[in-house]
Amino acid sequence: MISSTQNATCSVEPGTTEDLGVILRILGYTRTSFAVKGGGHASNQGFSSTKGVQIAMYRFPEVTYDARTKTVTIGTGLIWDEVYAALEPYNVNVVGGRVTGVGVASFTLGGGYSWKTNQYGLTLLVDTVQAFELVLPNGTVTTVTATSNTDSFFGLKGGFNNFVEQGVVTTFVLKTVPQTQVWGGLITYTTSMLPPARFRTGQPGVSALIFYDAPTPLTKKTSPLARSYLLFSRPLPTKLLDYAVYLIPCLLRVTQWTHWNLSLTKLYALQYYGQSMAQKSAVLISYSVEPLLPSLFSHNTIPTAYPPIRSKGLLPLNLYFAWTDPLSDDAFQKAIGNSTVILKARAVANGQDIANAAVYGNYATIHTLVDDIYKGNLPRLRSIKAVYDPDNVMGLTGGYKF
Structure with a gap:
């Protein structure tokens, strides 16, 4: 990174x-x-x-499961791998990260797209987050819930960076859900199998990640997915933790950007950037489409900082550029920014109503305007910050500022 x-x-x-x-x-x-x-x-x-x-925050590594309330208390110094491993003996899990190495804190506070999002929604939107333990800039320690402090709870759900501008979150109390074994892996289509795969250079191909964890086992008789060839060490039912660890990319320098659902079959962005950036130490140019149900924002009606508008379920397109030469940092940041401008313009031209769509903060680059993430919620967020951080202590950090 x-x-x-x-x-x-x-x-x-x-x-x-x-x-x-x-x-x-x-x-x-x-x-x-x-x-x-x-x-x-x-x-x-x-x-x-x-x-x-x-x-x-490494010394906040708590994972405590309460079988009576079906909740788990987790520290913000953890990564999701550690949470999954601790919950595995209980056959439960949480709506959490999809690949290894992802931190619990900003993932949850920024939104949280999960393998379980189609079923339960974003991590912050659903009832997953029951409570936050928060240390205010003045040193006061408080517990925030939907009923104890409505404004603070609103701001913490989507406030994102620096563990939000009200202070530093130390623990979450999350609702758990049942967890069965997972069937899935990586399907790769080469140029001979799928013409649009010609977008890719170097290793031509379009890949799809498959995830299935319903209680009913997936068989070749019940689903075409089970008949697909998976590039997976063991395309058999496995643990969620093992599945997440399998998907980690090992890269030196990466940057991301968020966008919206757009067919790439007539856009040669991958081909263009694959060729033009290869000379600047590019090792991966990836445009990842995340297919989610239109209902992903409708699993809870409690107001949250993000998303500012829930009437439309946006499907994020994750632009993932990776390279090795630090001298190319500016070039790649500029390239990914230019690419998003082109993609958004094409999407609008194709009739998609996303001209004023909110950007997903967890995927956005550092140059993103805070107004583009929070839209109409920004005035309320600024007033909340003024109450909890009147001396602007959290303003001494970087990132998006209210």
Whole structure:
């Protein structure tokens, strides 16, 4: 990740909420720049990285399952791999990340597209998040729920970077769901099998990730998916954790951008950027379409910071560029930005009503305007920040600012 090349002056690992409160008060008093790191998978510099003081949340590793309430309390220093492993003995899971190495904190606070989103919605939208433990910039520790503090709960659900601008979240209480074994893997279509795969260069092909975890086993008699050839070490029912670990890309420098559903069959963006960026150390140019049901935003009616509009279920298109040469950072950032402008213009020209669609913050580049993420919710978010952070301590961090 680009952010991993930004070195902090020092790093501190609080072990308690009281420790964290003291740290925030000192940083606010001295007006020292800082960043908060959970899993550290954010690609944008200044989000979980800093040249100042980095607060690393590794000493908040709690995973406590309550069988009576069917909830789990998890610390913000975890990655989803650790959560899945801890819940596996109970045959339950949460609406969480899809690949290994993804941090619990920003994933949940930014939105949370999961393998289970079609069934349950985004992590922050559904009843998945029952409560937050929050350390305010003045050091006060508080628990936030939908009934205890409506405004704070609204802002935490989608407030995103720096564990939101109200302070630092230390734990979540999440609702669990049943978890069976998973059937799935990677299907790759070559140019001889699928003409549009000619978009790709280097290793021609279009890939599809398949995920199935219904209680009824998938068989060749009941579904064509089971008859597909999967590039998977064991195309048999497996654990969700094993499936997630299998999907991790090992790359040095990456950046992402979000967009909306758009047919790429007549767009040669992949071919153009694959060829033009190959000389700049590109190792992967990927445009990933995420097929989700139109109902993905309708699983809960409790107001949330993101998405600002729920009447339309947007299907994010994740642009994923990876390269090795740090001297090419600016070129790739510019390329991915230009590509999104072209794709959006083409989508609008094709009749898609996305001219004013909100951008998904977890996929957006650092140059994204905060207005494009939160739209009409921005005034309320700014007023909430003014109440909980009147001295603008969280303004000493990077990322999107209310």
